[in-house]
Amino acid sequence: MSSATGLTIAVPRGALFKRTVELLTGLGIDTEELRENDRKLLFEEIGVITMRPSDVPTYVEAGAADVGITGKDVLLEQSAHGFGDPAQREVYELLDLGYGRCTMVLASKAGPDPAHEALRRLGVMRVATKYPRIAARHLEETGRQAEIVEVKGSVELAPLTGMVEAIVDLTATGTTLRENNLLVREELMVCTARLIANPVAHKLKATRIDELLERLRERPPASAG
Amino acid sequence: MIYPIPSGTRDVLPDETREVRAITDTLRGVFERHGYGEVYTPALEYETVLGSRADMAEAQPAYRVFDETGAALVLRSDMTVPIARVVATRYPTAEPPLRFCYFAHCYRGVRPQRGQPRELLQAGIELVGAPAPEGTAEALRVLCAALDATGLKDYRVGLGDASLFPSLMAGLGVPEEQRKGLLEALERRDFVELGHRLAAAGLQGEAAEVLLSLPQRRGGAEVLAGANAQVEEAVTGLRRVRELLEGDVAERIIFDLGLVRSIGYYTGAVFEVYDPALGAPIGGGGRYDELLSRFGRGLPAVGFALGVDRLHIALAGEERGTGALLAQPAGEPSP
Numbered sequence: 004m005s006s007a008t009g010l011t012i013a014v015p016r017g018a019l020f021k022r023t024v025e026l027l028t029g030l031g032i033d034t035e036e037l038r039e040n041d042r043k044l045l046f047e048e049i050g051v052i053t054m055r056p057s058d059v060p061t062y063v064e065a066g067a068a069d070v071g072i073t074g075k076d077v078l079l080e081q082s083a084h085g086f087g088d089p090a091q092r093e094v095y096e097l098l099d100l101g102y103g104r105c106t107m108v109l110a111s112k113a114g115p116d117p118a119h120e121a122l123r124r125l126g127v128m129r130v131a132t133k134y135p136r137i138a139a140r141h142l143e144e145t146g147r148q149a150e151i152v153e154v155k156g157s158v159e160l161a162p163l164t165g166m167v168e169a170i171v172d173l174t175a176t177g178t179t180l181r182e183n184n185l186l187v188r189e190e191l192m193v194c195t196a197r198l199i200a201n202p203v204a205h206k207l208k209a210t211r212i213d214e215l216l217e218r219l220r221e222r223p224p225a226s227a228g
Numbered sequence: 229m230i231y232p233i234p235s236g237t238r239d240v241l242p243d244e245t246r247e248v249r250a251i252t253d254t255l256r257g258v259f260e261r262h263g264y265g266e267v268y269t270p271a272l273e274y275e276t277v278l279g280s281r282a283d284m285a286e287a288q289p290a291y292r293v294f295d296e297t298g299a300a301l302v303l304r305s306d307m308t309v310p311i312a313r314v315v316a317t318r319y320p321t322a323e324p325p326l327r328f329c330y331f332a333h334c335y336r337g338v339r340p341q342r343g344q345p346r347e348l349l350q351a352g353i354e355l356v357g358a359p360a361p362e363g364t365a366e367a368l369r370v371l372c373a374a375l376d377a378t379g380l381k382d383y384r385v386g387l388g389d390a391s392l393f394p395s396l397m398a399g400l401g402v403p404e405e406q407r408k409g410l411l412e413a414l415e416r417r418d419f420v421e422l423g424h425r426l427a428a429a430g431l432q433g434e435a436a437e438v439l440l441s442l443p444q445r446r447g448g449a450e451v452l453a454g455a456n457a458q459v460e461e462a463v464t465g466l467r468r469v470r471e472l473l474e475g476d477v478a479e480r481i482i483f484d485l486g487l488v489r490s491i492g493y494y495t496g497a498v499f500e501v502y503d504p505a506l507g508a509p510i511g512g513g514g515r516y517d518e519l520l521s522r523f524g525r526g527l528p529a530v531g532f533a534l535g536v537d538r539l540h541i542a543l544a545g546e547e548r549g550t551g552a553l554l555a556q557p558a559g560e561p562s563p
Contacts, residue, residue: 066507066553093508095417097444197420203502203509204553206386206482209446 007031008050009211010204013063013071015056016041018175019196022102023072027051029222030215057081060092060199069204070212074103075194076173080134095205097212098198098219104175107137107191111169112162113184118169122147131161131170138171141191159183236338236346248349248540251378252331255351255534258374259329262366264353267328269310271335275300278309279522290337303335308493308516308531311354316523324357324527331536345537352513352533359528360465360515364497365472367513367530372477375501378539381546383503383510385480386446387469388487389462390494390514393443399458400435414443415488443486451483459485462496469497493519501534504553505545510538 007030014023014037028034032049045052052068059073060081071094081092109130111118118128127148132138135153142149152167154160159179161167173194174180180187198219200212233239240248256266278289289302304310307330319326331351338344353370355363368385375383393414397407406429413422419440426436438456445451449470455463470478482502489498489512498514513532520527 064507069553096420099420099423201507201553202417203504203507206446206484206502207384207504207553209482213444 008215010069010208010215011050011052011067013059013068013073014051014053015059015071015073016053017056019056019072019074019103020053022196026072026100026102026219026222030218060094063094063199063201064092066201066203068201069208070097070198070200070215072100072196072198074105074173075192075197076105076107076134076137078197078199079192079194080136082136093202095200095202096197097200097216100196100198100219103194103196105173105194106175107134107171107173107194108180108187109138109141109169109171109189109191110162110174110180110185110187113186116188117162118188121168128169129167131158131167132172133158134171134173137191141171141189159185234346236344238345238347248536251536251540251543252349252351254377255374256329256331258377259353259370262327262353262370262373264327264329264355264370267311267314267330268332269304269307269314269330271304271333272301273304273310273313275302277313278302278304288337289335291335304332305336306334306491306533307332307350307352308354308533309519311356311531312516312519312523312529315356315520315527316525320525325363326356327353328356329353349536350511350533351536351539352511352531354529354531356520356529357527358530359517360496360530361468361472363528363530364469364515367532368469368473368481368499369477371499371501371513371532372480374534375539378543380503380539380543382505383480383501383542384482386482386484386487386500386502386509387466388484388498389466389496390488390498391496392459392462392485393488395462396439396442396456396458399456400431400439402429402431402435402439410439411488414486415490417486419444446482446484446486448483451485455485465497489514497530499532503542503546505542505550506538507553508538510542511535 024034024038037046037049037051052062054062056073057077059071060078062068063071078096121128127150129150129152130138130142131152131154133154135151139151152161158170158172162170162185163183171191177187205212275292289305291303293301295301311328311330315326329352331349333347334350335347336345338346353367355367358366371385393411394407397410402410409425410422413425423440426439431439442456452463452467466483470481473481487498487500493516494514495517496515498512500509500512503510511532511534513530515528515530517528520529
């Protein structure tokens, strides 16, 4: 396998894909096939493997890719208790790439906050999320008892059906929340795309990884989005 | 009927046992030849003796039981602390240096679905009473001799110093209350967070730049050459270790100014073993010059532990020419 970087890069399909491909193109990698073939997973000739964002830390930790790009939300969710917890994936977080900017929010139905009412009267609020660890940690830190309901699909449905009083989810523009009559009550954190590296690759391929870092730092600052 | 065993534990059947035994026999031969006598210690120890200290991080004992008198016992999580106890209690007056080796199962807590071992076989040495740099150089020499003897070819040894980043923070005037958070970010290898914390701590300009970039420096002797005055002591220490090493061992060394190990008892030089056939370190070690004094015998010491299963995987990977980083572009281009 040969590529412009001399490294295997784990690339996330989904929301971060387009900007990541632009980034790779900027590094001189021929991304034509990557852009046009969305069924292929392994692009050996350019040193790229593609996967869903939440799998990127898994492949990088195992060394199946030297470096990878994924969202901070994924990295935080995969550390059982966020900052300081030893359960964090054994990967190096090298660079904030700036794009894919989203906010993790706690939202509930517009009007009087149903979560507030549930806490006051029932002592516990029910929260639906795709990020059970981030949600549990936030509520624990803010001293609220919560029952976390993990869902895989559209989280917005859960409060509308009365299954829960609030949701914790990632939002870029807030449009989906507004369309579903949900109001942002709290902002937990801002998440952007990050460059991560395998610990062994970080030592054994130090020159290549540092070259990649240097070129990524020198690129023009990312516009929002 | 399937009778399950706990996740992270394994039955080892004859084919695998034969291979593992060949590795441990080879290691034992090398350790013995260098004067390291093998010891056994109990898998169960008193919690009050082995301790349950926050600074043990992931090597903190994870399993506790009560004996018939109600005393709390723990399953050992490594062999360094038990051997420190042995030295203090069984060799209270013996003339140092003392050399021990061990092949022992240790017990750790695991994170679910991560393939982590709950029970792991460690092979290692402890060299007690031999200060830096000579003691460190001897440990590295034995480490490389042992790995060479097993037939592992492409491994490298990352060498750093646990005191380096703390000295750097102190030397650059980082406020005391900020240091723990910065060290934690480095221990998680989260350089983005490290940068954010430096900014939040009000550190700017050259100091912030050095605190962020120095721990990312790794490579040959040139890494030491450009290091700052604040880390002079640690860097001189590393240079002196290197000077004591023979060519074939010295060639294996990668200096790593950001190397920190999650176990808190390390005080000086620390090292880790990397092989391209495995995505995680095969083992590691370092100096623990203060641990023995907790047991009343203040001797400087150094040691290392290899994960025998990881070594086995790396050997098999090298043999097949497959494994984590091997399916990828070949190693570093020559300079």
